[in-house]
Amino acid sequence: MTSFIPGPHLLDSPRGRDWPRLPAAPAPGREPVPPRRADVVIVGAGPAGLAVASALWHHGVRxxxxxxxxxxxxxxxxxxxxxLGQRVLRSPYEHHPGVEGYRDCELLDFARLHWGRLTPVERREVRMSQAGHRSVVPLDVFEAYCDHLVDxxxxxEKTWRDTVRDVLPAATDVTVRADRATVTARHVVLCPGEERREAPVEWWGGGAAPxxxxxxxxxxxxxxxxxxxxxxxxTSAHLITNALAAGREVHWVVREPGERYQCADVNSKFFRPEGRARIGSVGWSxxxxxxxxxxxxxxMFEFRPQLExxxxxxxLVVHRGDAITSVAAGAGGTAVLRLxxxxxxxxDSAVLALGTTPxxxxxxxxxxxVGERDGWPELDERTLTYAYAPLVSVVGAAAGMVLGPAARNIDGHRVATARVAGAIARSLRGDAPAGTPARAKVGAGV
Ligand SMILES: Cc1cc2nc3c(=O)[nH]c(=O)nc-3n(C[C@H](O)[C@H](O)[C@H](O)COP(=O)(O)OP(=O)(O)OC[C@H]3O[C@@H](n4cnc5c(N)ncnc54)[C@H](O)[C@@H]3O)c2cc1C
Known part of the structure; x- marks a missing residue:
């Protein structure tokens, strides 16, 4: 069997190109703080929050x-x-925070509209995508597309820089308390993403790293x-590549017996309905x-030739199949890891890339x-609302136990957004409640 390994040249795309923007809309005079009431509050303006806000716009929720x-x-x-110096997305052109099924521009349309600004390699990837093959998306195109969605x-004009501290659901609305403002909304969508995974306490006893x-x-x-x-x-592959390019000798500690190379973040079946159905058809354990x-x-496969x-x-020295037991400072401020x-x-330095947690x-x-169980919230599977707070829903990694491992990816946000935005729009029109009625816990102490 011939196996096809895409080349490392796909990882290099120019960054920081100047993309044309839509003519600026007349800036409405904006108060320094948001209104005290809104139909919907979205917490987090990452790709997930952007997908939700864009979809609600098409539903007429402004x-x-x-x-x-x-x-x-x-x-x-x-x-x-x-x-990290990452120049391309891992996800293909079909995965984007824009809205499908409405008269809107998708990521692939956007790249084709800017054909003249793409490099020959980038144009080939667009053609790959058009032909239904796996394609690599330049980060530059993705950023310009996100700006386009925002515009x-x-x-x-609806986004406020503020940190939300409390989300307090009541029977008919939800109060969102941020550092500088409080807004009461009919629905709230949490899109806070993922935090980096911290080192286990045993490594150095917790607290600041050595x-x-x-x-x-x-x-x-x-x-x-x-x-x-x-x-x-x-993330490790990027850190290693950067260190090698800077002429450093790299020691790579991989707990697993060997490193794994694959195109997408998770097995591609989890981006398809049958993969999601597989998650949905089995019990919790x-x-x-x-x-x-x-x-x-x-x-990503593209790293394999250069790392090998x-x-x-x-x-590059790879330490495979051995877990770290402790990390400490050595003589002269060096980092010492025991396996x-x-x-x-x-x-001389050690960088930890231990993943992220929803x-x-x-x-x-x-x-x-939250009703957290094994680190996951308890959600209504149809609408992604919290089982104990049906006016609050979630889009992003936290929906993993409903949508599967792709929930954290841009494509997972698209699937979650379709459920959440549709349910909110129906509820605001008075057609149906957003989620199933709250279970007993909701009233208690909230
Ligand atoms: C290095 C890296 C590369 C990745 N590449 C890809 C890729 O190529 N393709 C792909 O599909 N996925 C990729 N992912 C996964 C990626 O994290 C998600 O696709 C995407 O960033 C998640 O979007 P999000 O909106 O859920 O989270 P984020 O992008 O993290 O956005 C969440 C936002 O919410 C804000 N926030 C959180 N809490 C609060 C609060 N209390 N108050 C106010 N604001 C708050 C945060 O500050 C942040 O701005 C990558 C992840 C990493 C770390």
Missing amino acids: DIVVFDRGGKPCGRFFDRVDL THRIA PGVTYWDERVPPLGGRQVVVGAGL DRLGLMAEFRRASI RAEAEGR AGGRRVSG ETGRGLLPEEV
Whole structure:
């Protein structure tokens, strides 16, 4: 059998090109704080929040307040990928936060409209997508497309930079308390994304990391000529590539027996209805099993040739199949990692890329409303509303136990958005409640 390995050249796309923007809409005079009441509050303006706001716009729901900690739609997503030097998306052209089924521009249409600005490699990928093959999307195109969605659906004027602290559901509305404003809404959609996974307490006893040890999303340049990278996913692949390009020797610690290469973040069947149906057709413990099996770290195929070559040349040393037991500072501020098998790996710096954990609503909603079980919220499967708070729904990674491992990806947001926005629009029109009636817990103490 011939296996096709796409080349590393696909990972390089120019970043920071100047894309034409829609003529600016007349800026409405805006109060420094949002209105005190709104039909819908969206918490988080990442790709998920953008998808929800765009879809609601098409449903005619325009009375929206979006709160985002950073204030810029998709700001955290682009900060993270740019920090890693990631130039292309892992997901294909079909995965985008725009709206399907309405008269709107999809990501592939957008790329074709800007054909003259694409490189020959990028144009070939567009043709691949048109022919129904897997394609690689430049980050630059994706960012310009997100800006286009913000402009066409008037999202910037509805977005406030503020951190939400409490979401308090009552019988007929929900109060959202942020640092600088409080808004009462008829529906709330939580789109807070994922936080980085912290190191286990046993590694250094908790608290601040030892000197020389940082996380993948910190703006701290790695020190010295020898760098340790911990983690088996795409983030590690970027960190390793950057360190090798800077002439460093890299030690890569992978807990699994070997690294895994695959096109998409999760097995592609989970992006299709039959994959989602598989999750939906089994009980809780089987779902946990599927999530554990398929929500595992992997790396895009395009990295494979360069990582294998670096290993063969001794510039990259891979420590496979050994878990870390402790991390400490060594002499001269070096980082020293001890592995379960007794080995010791040290470097001038160590970067931890241990993955991310979904924000479930814990800390925002009252604990009894989240109904957390094994780290997942209890949701209505049809509308993604919280079982104990039917006016609050979720789009993003936290919907994993309903939509499967792809819930955290841009395509998962599209599927979740279709359910959530449709249910909210029907409820606001008075056609139907957004979720099933709240279970007993909702009234209690909320
Ligand atoms: C490096 C990297 C690369 C990735 N590449 C891809 C890819 O190519 N394709 C793909 O499909 N997926 C990719 N993913 C997965 C990716 O995280 C999601 O697709 C996407 O970013 C998730 O969008 P989101 O809106 O759920 O979360 P985020 O993008 O994290 O947005 C959530 C927003 O909510 C804000 N927020 C959170 N809590 C509050 C609060 N209390 N108050 C106010 N604001 C709040 C955050 O500040 C943030 O701005 C990648 C992830 C990472 C980390």
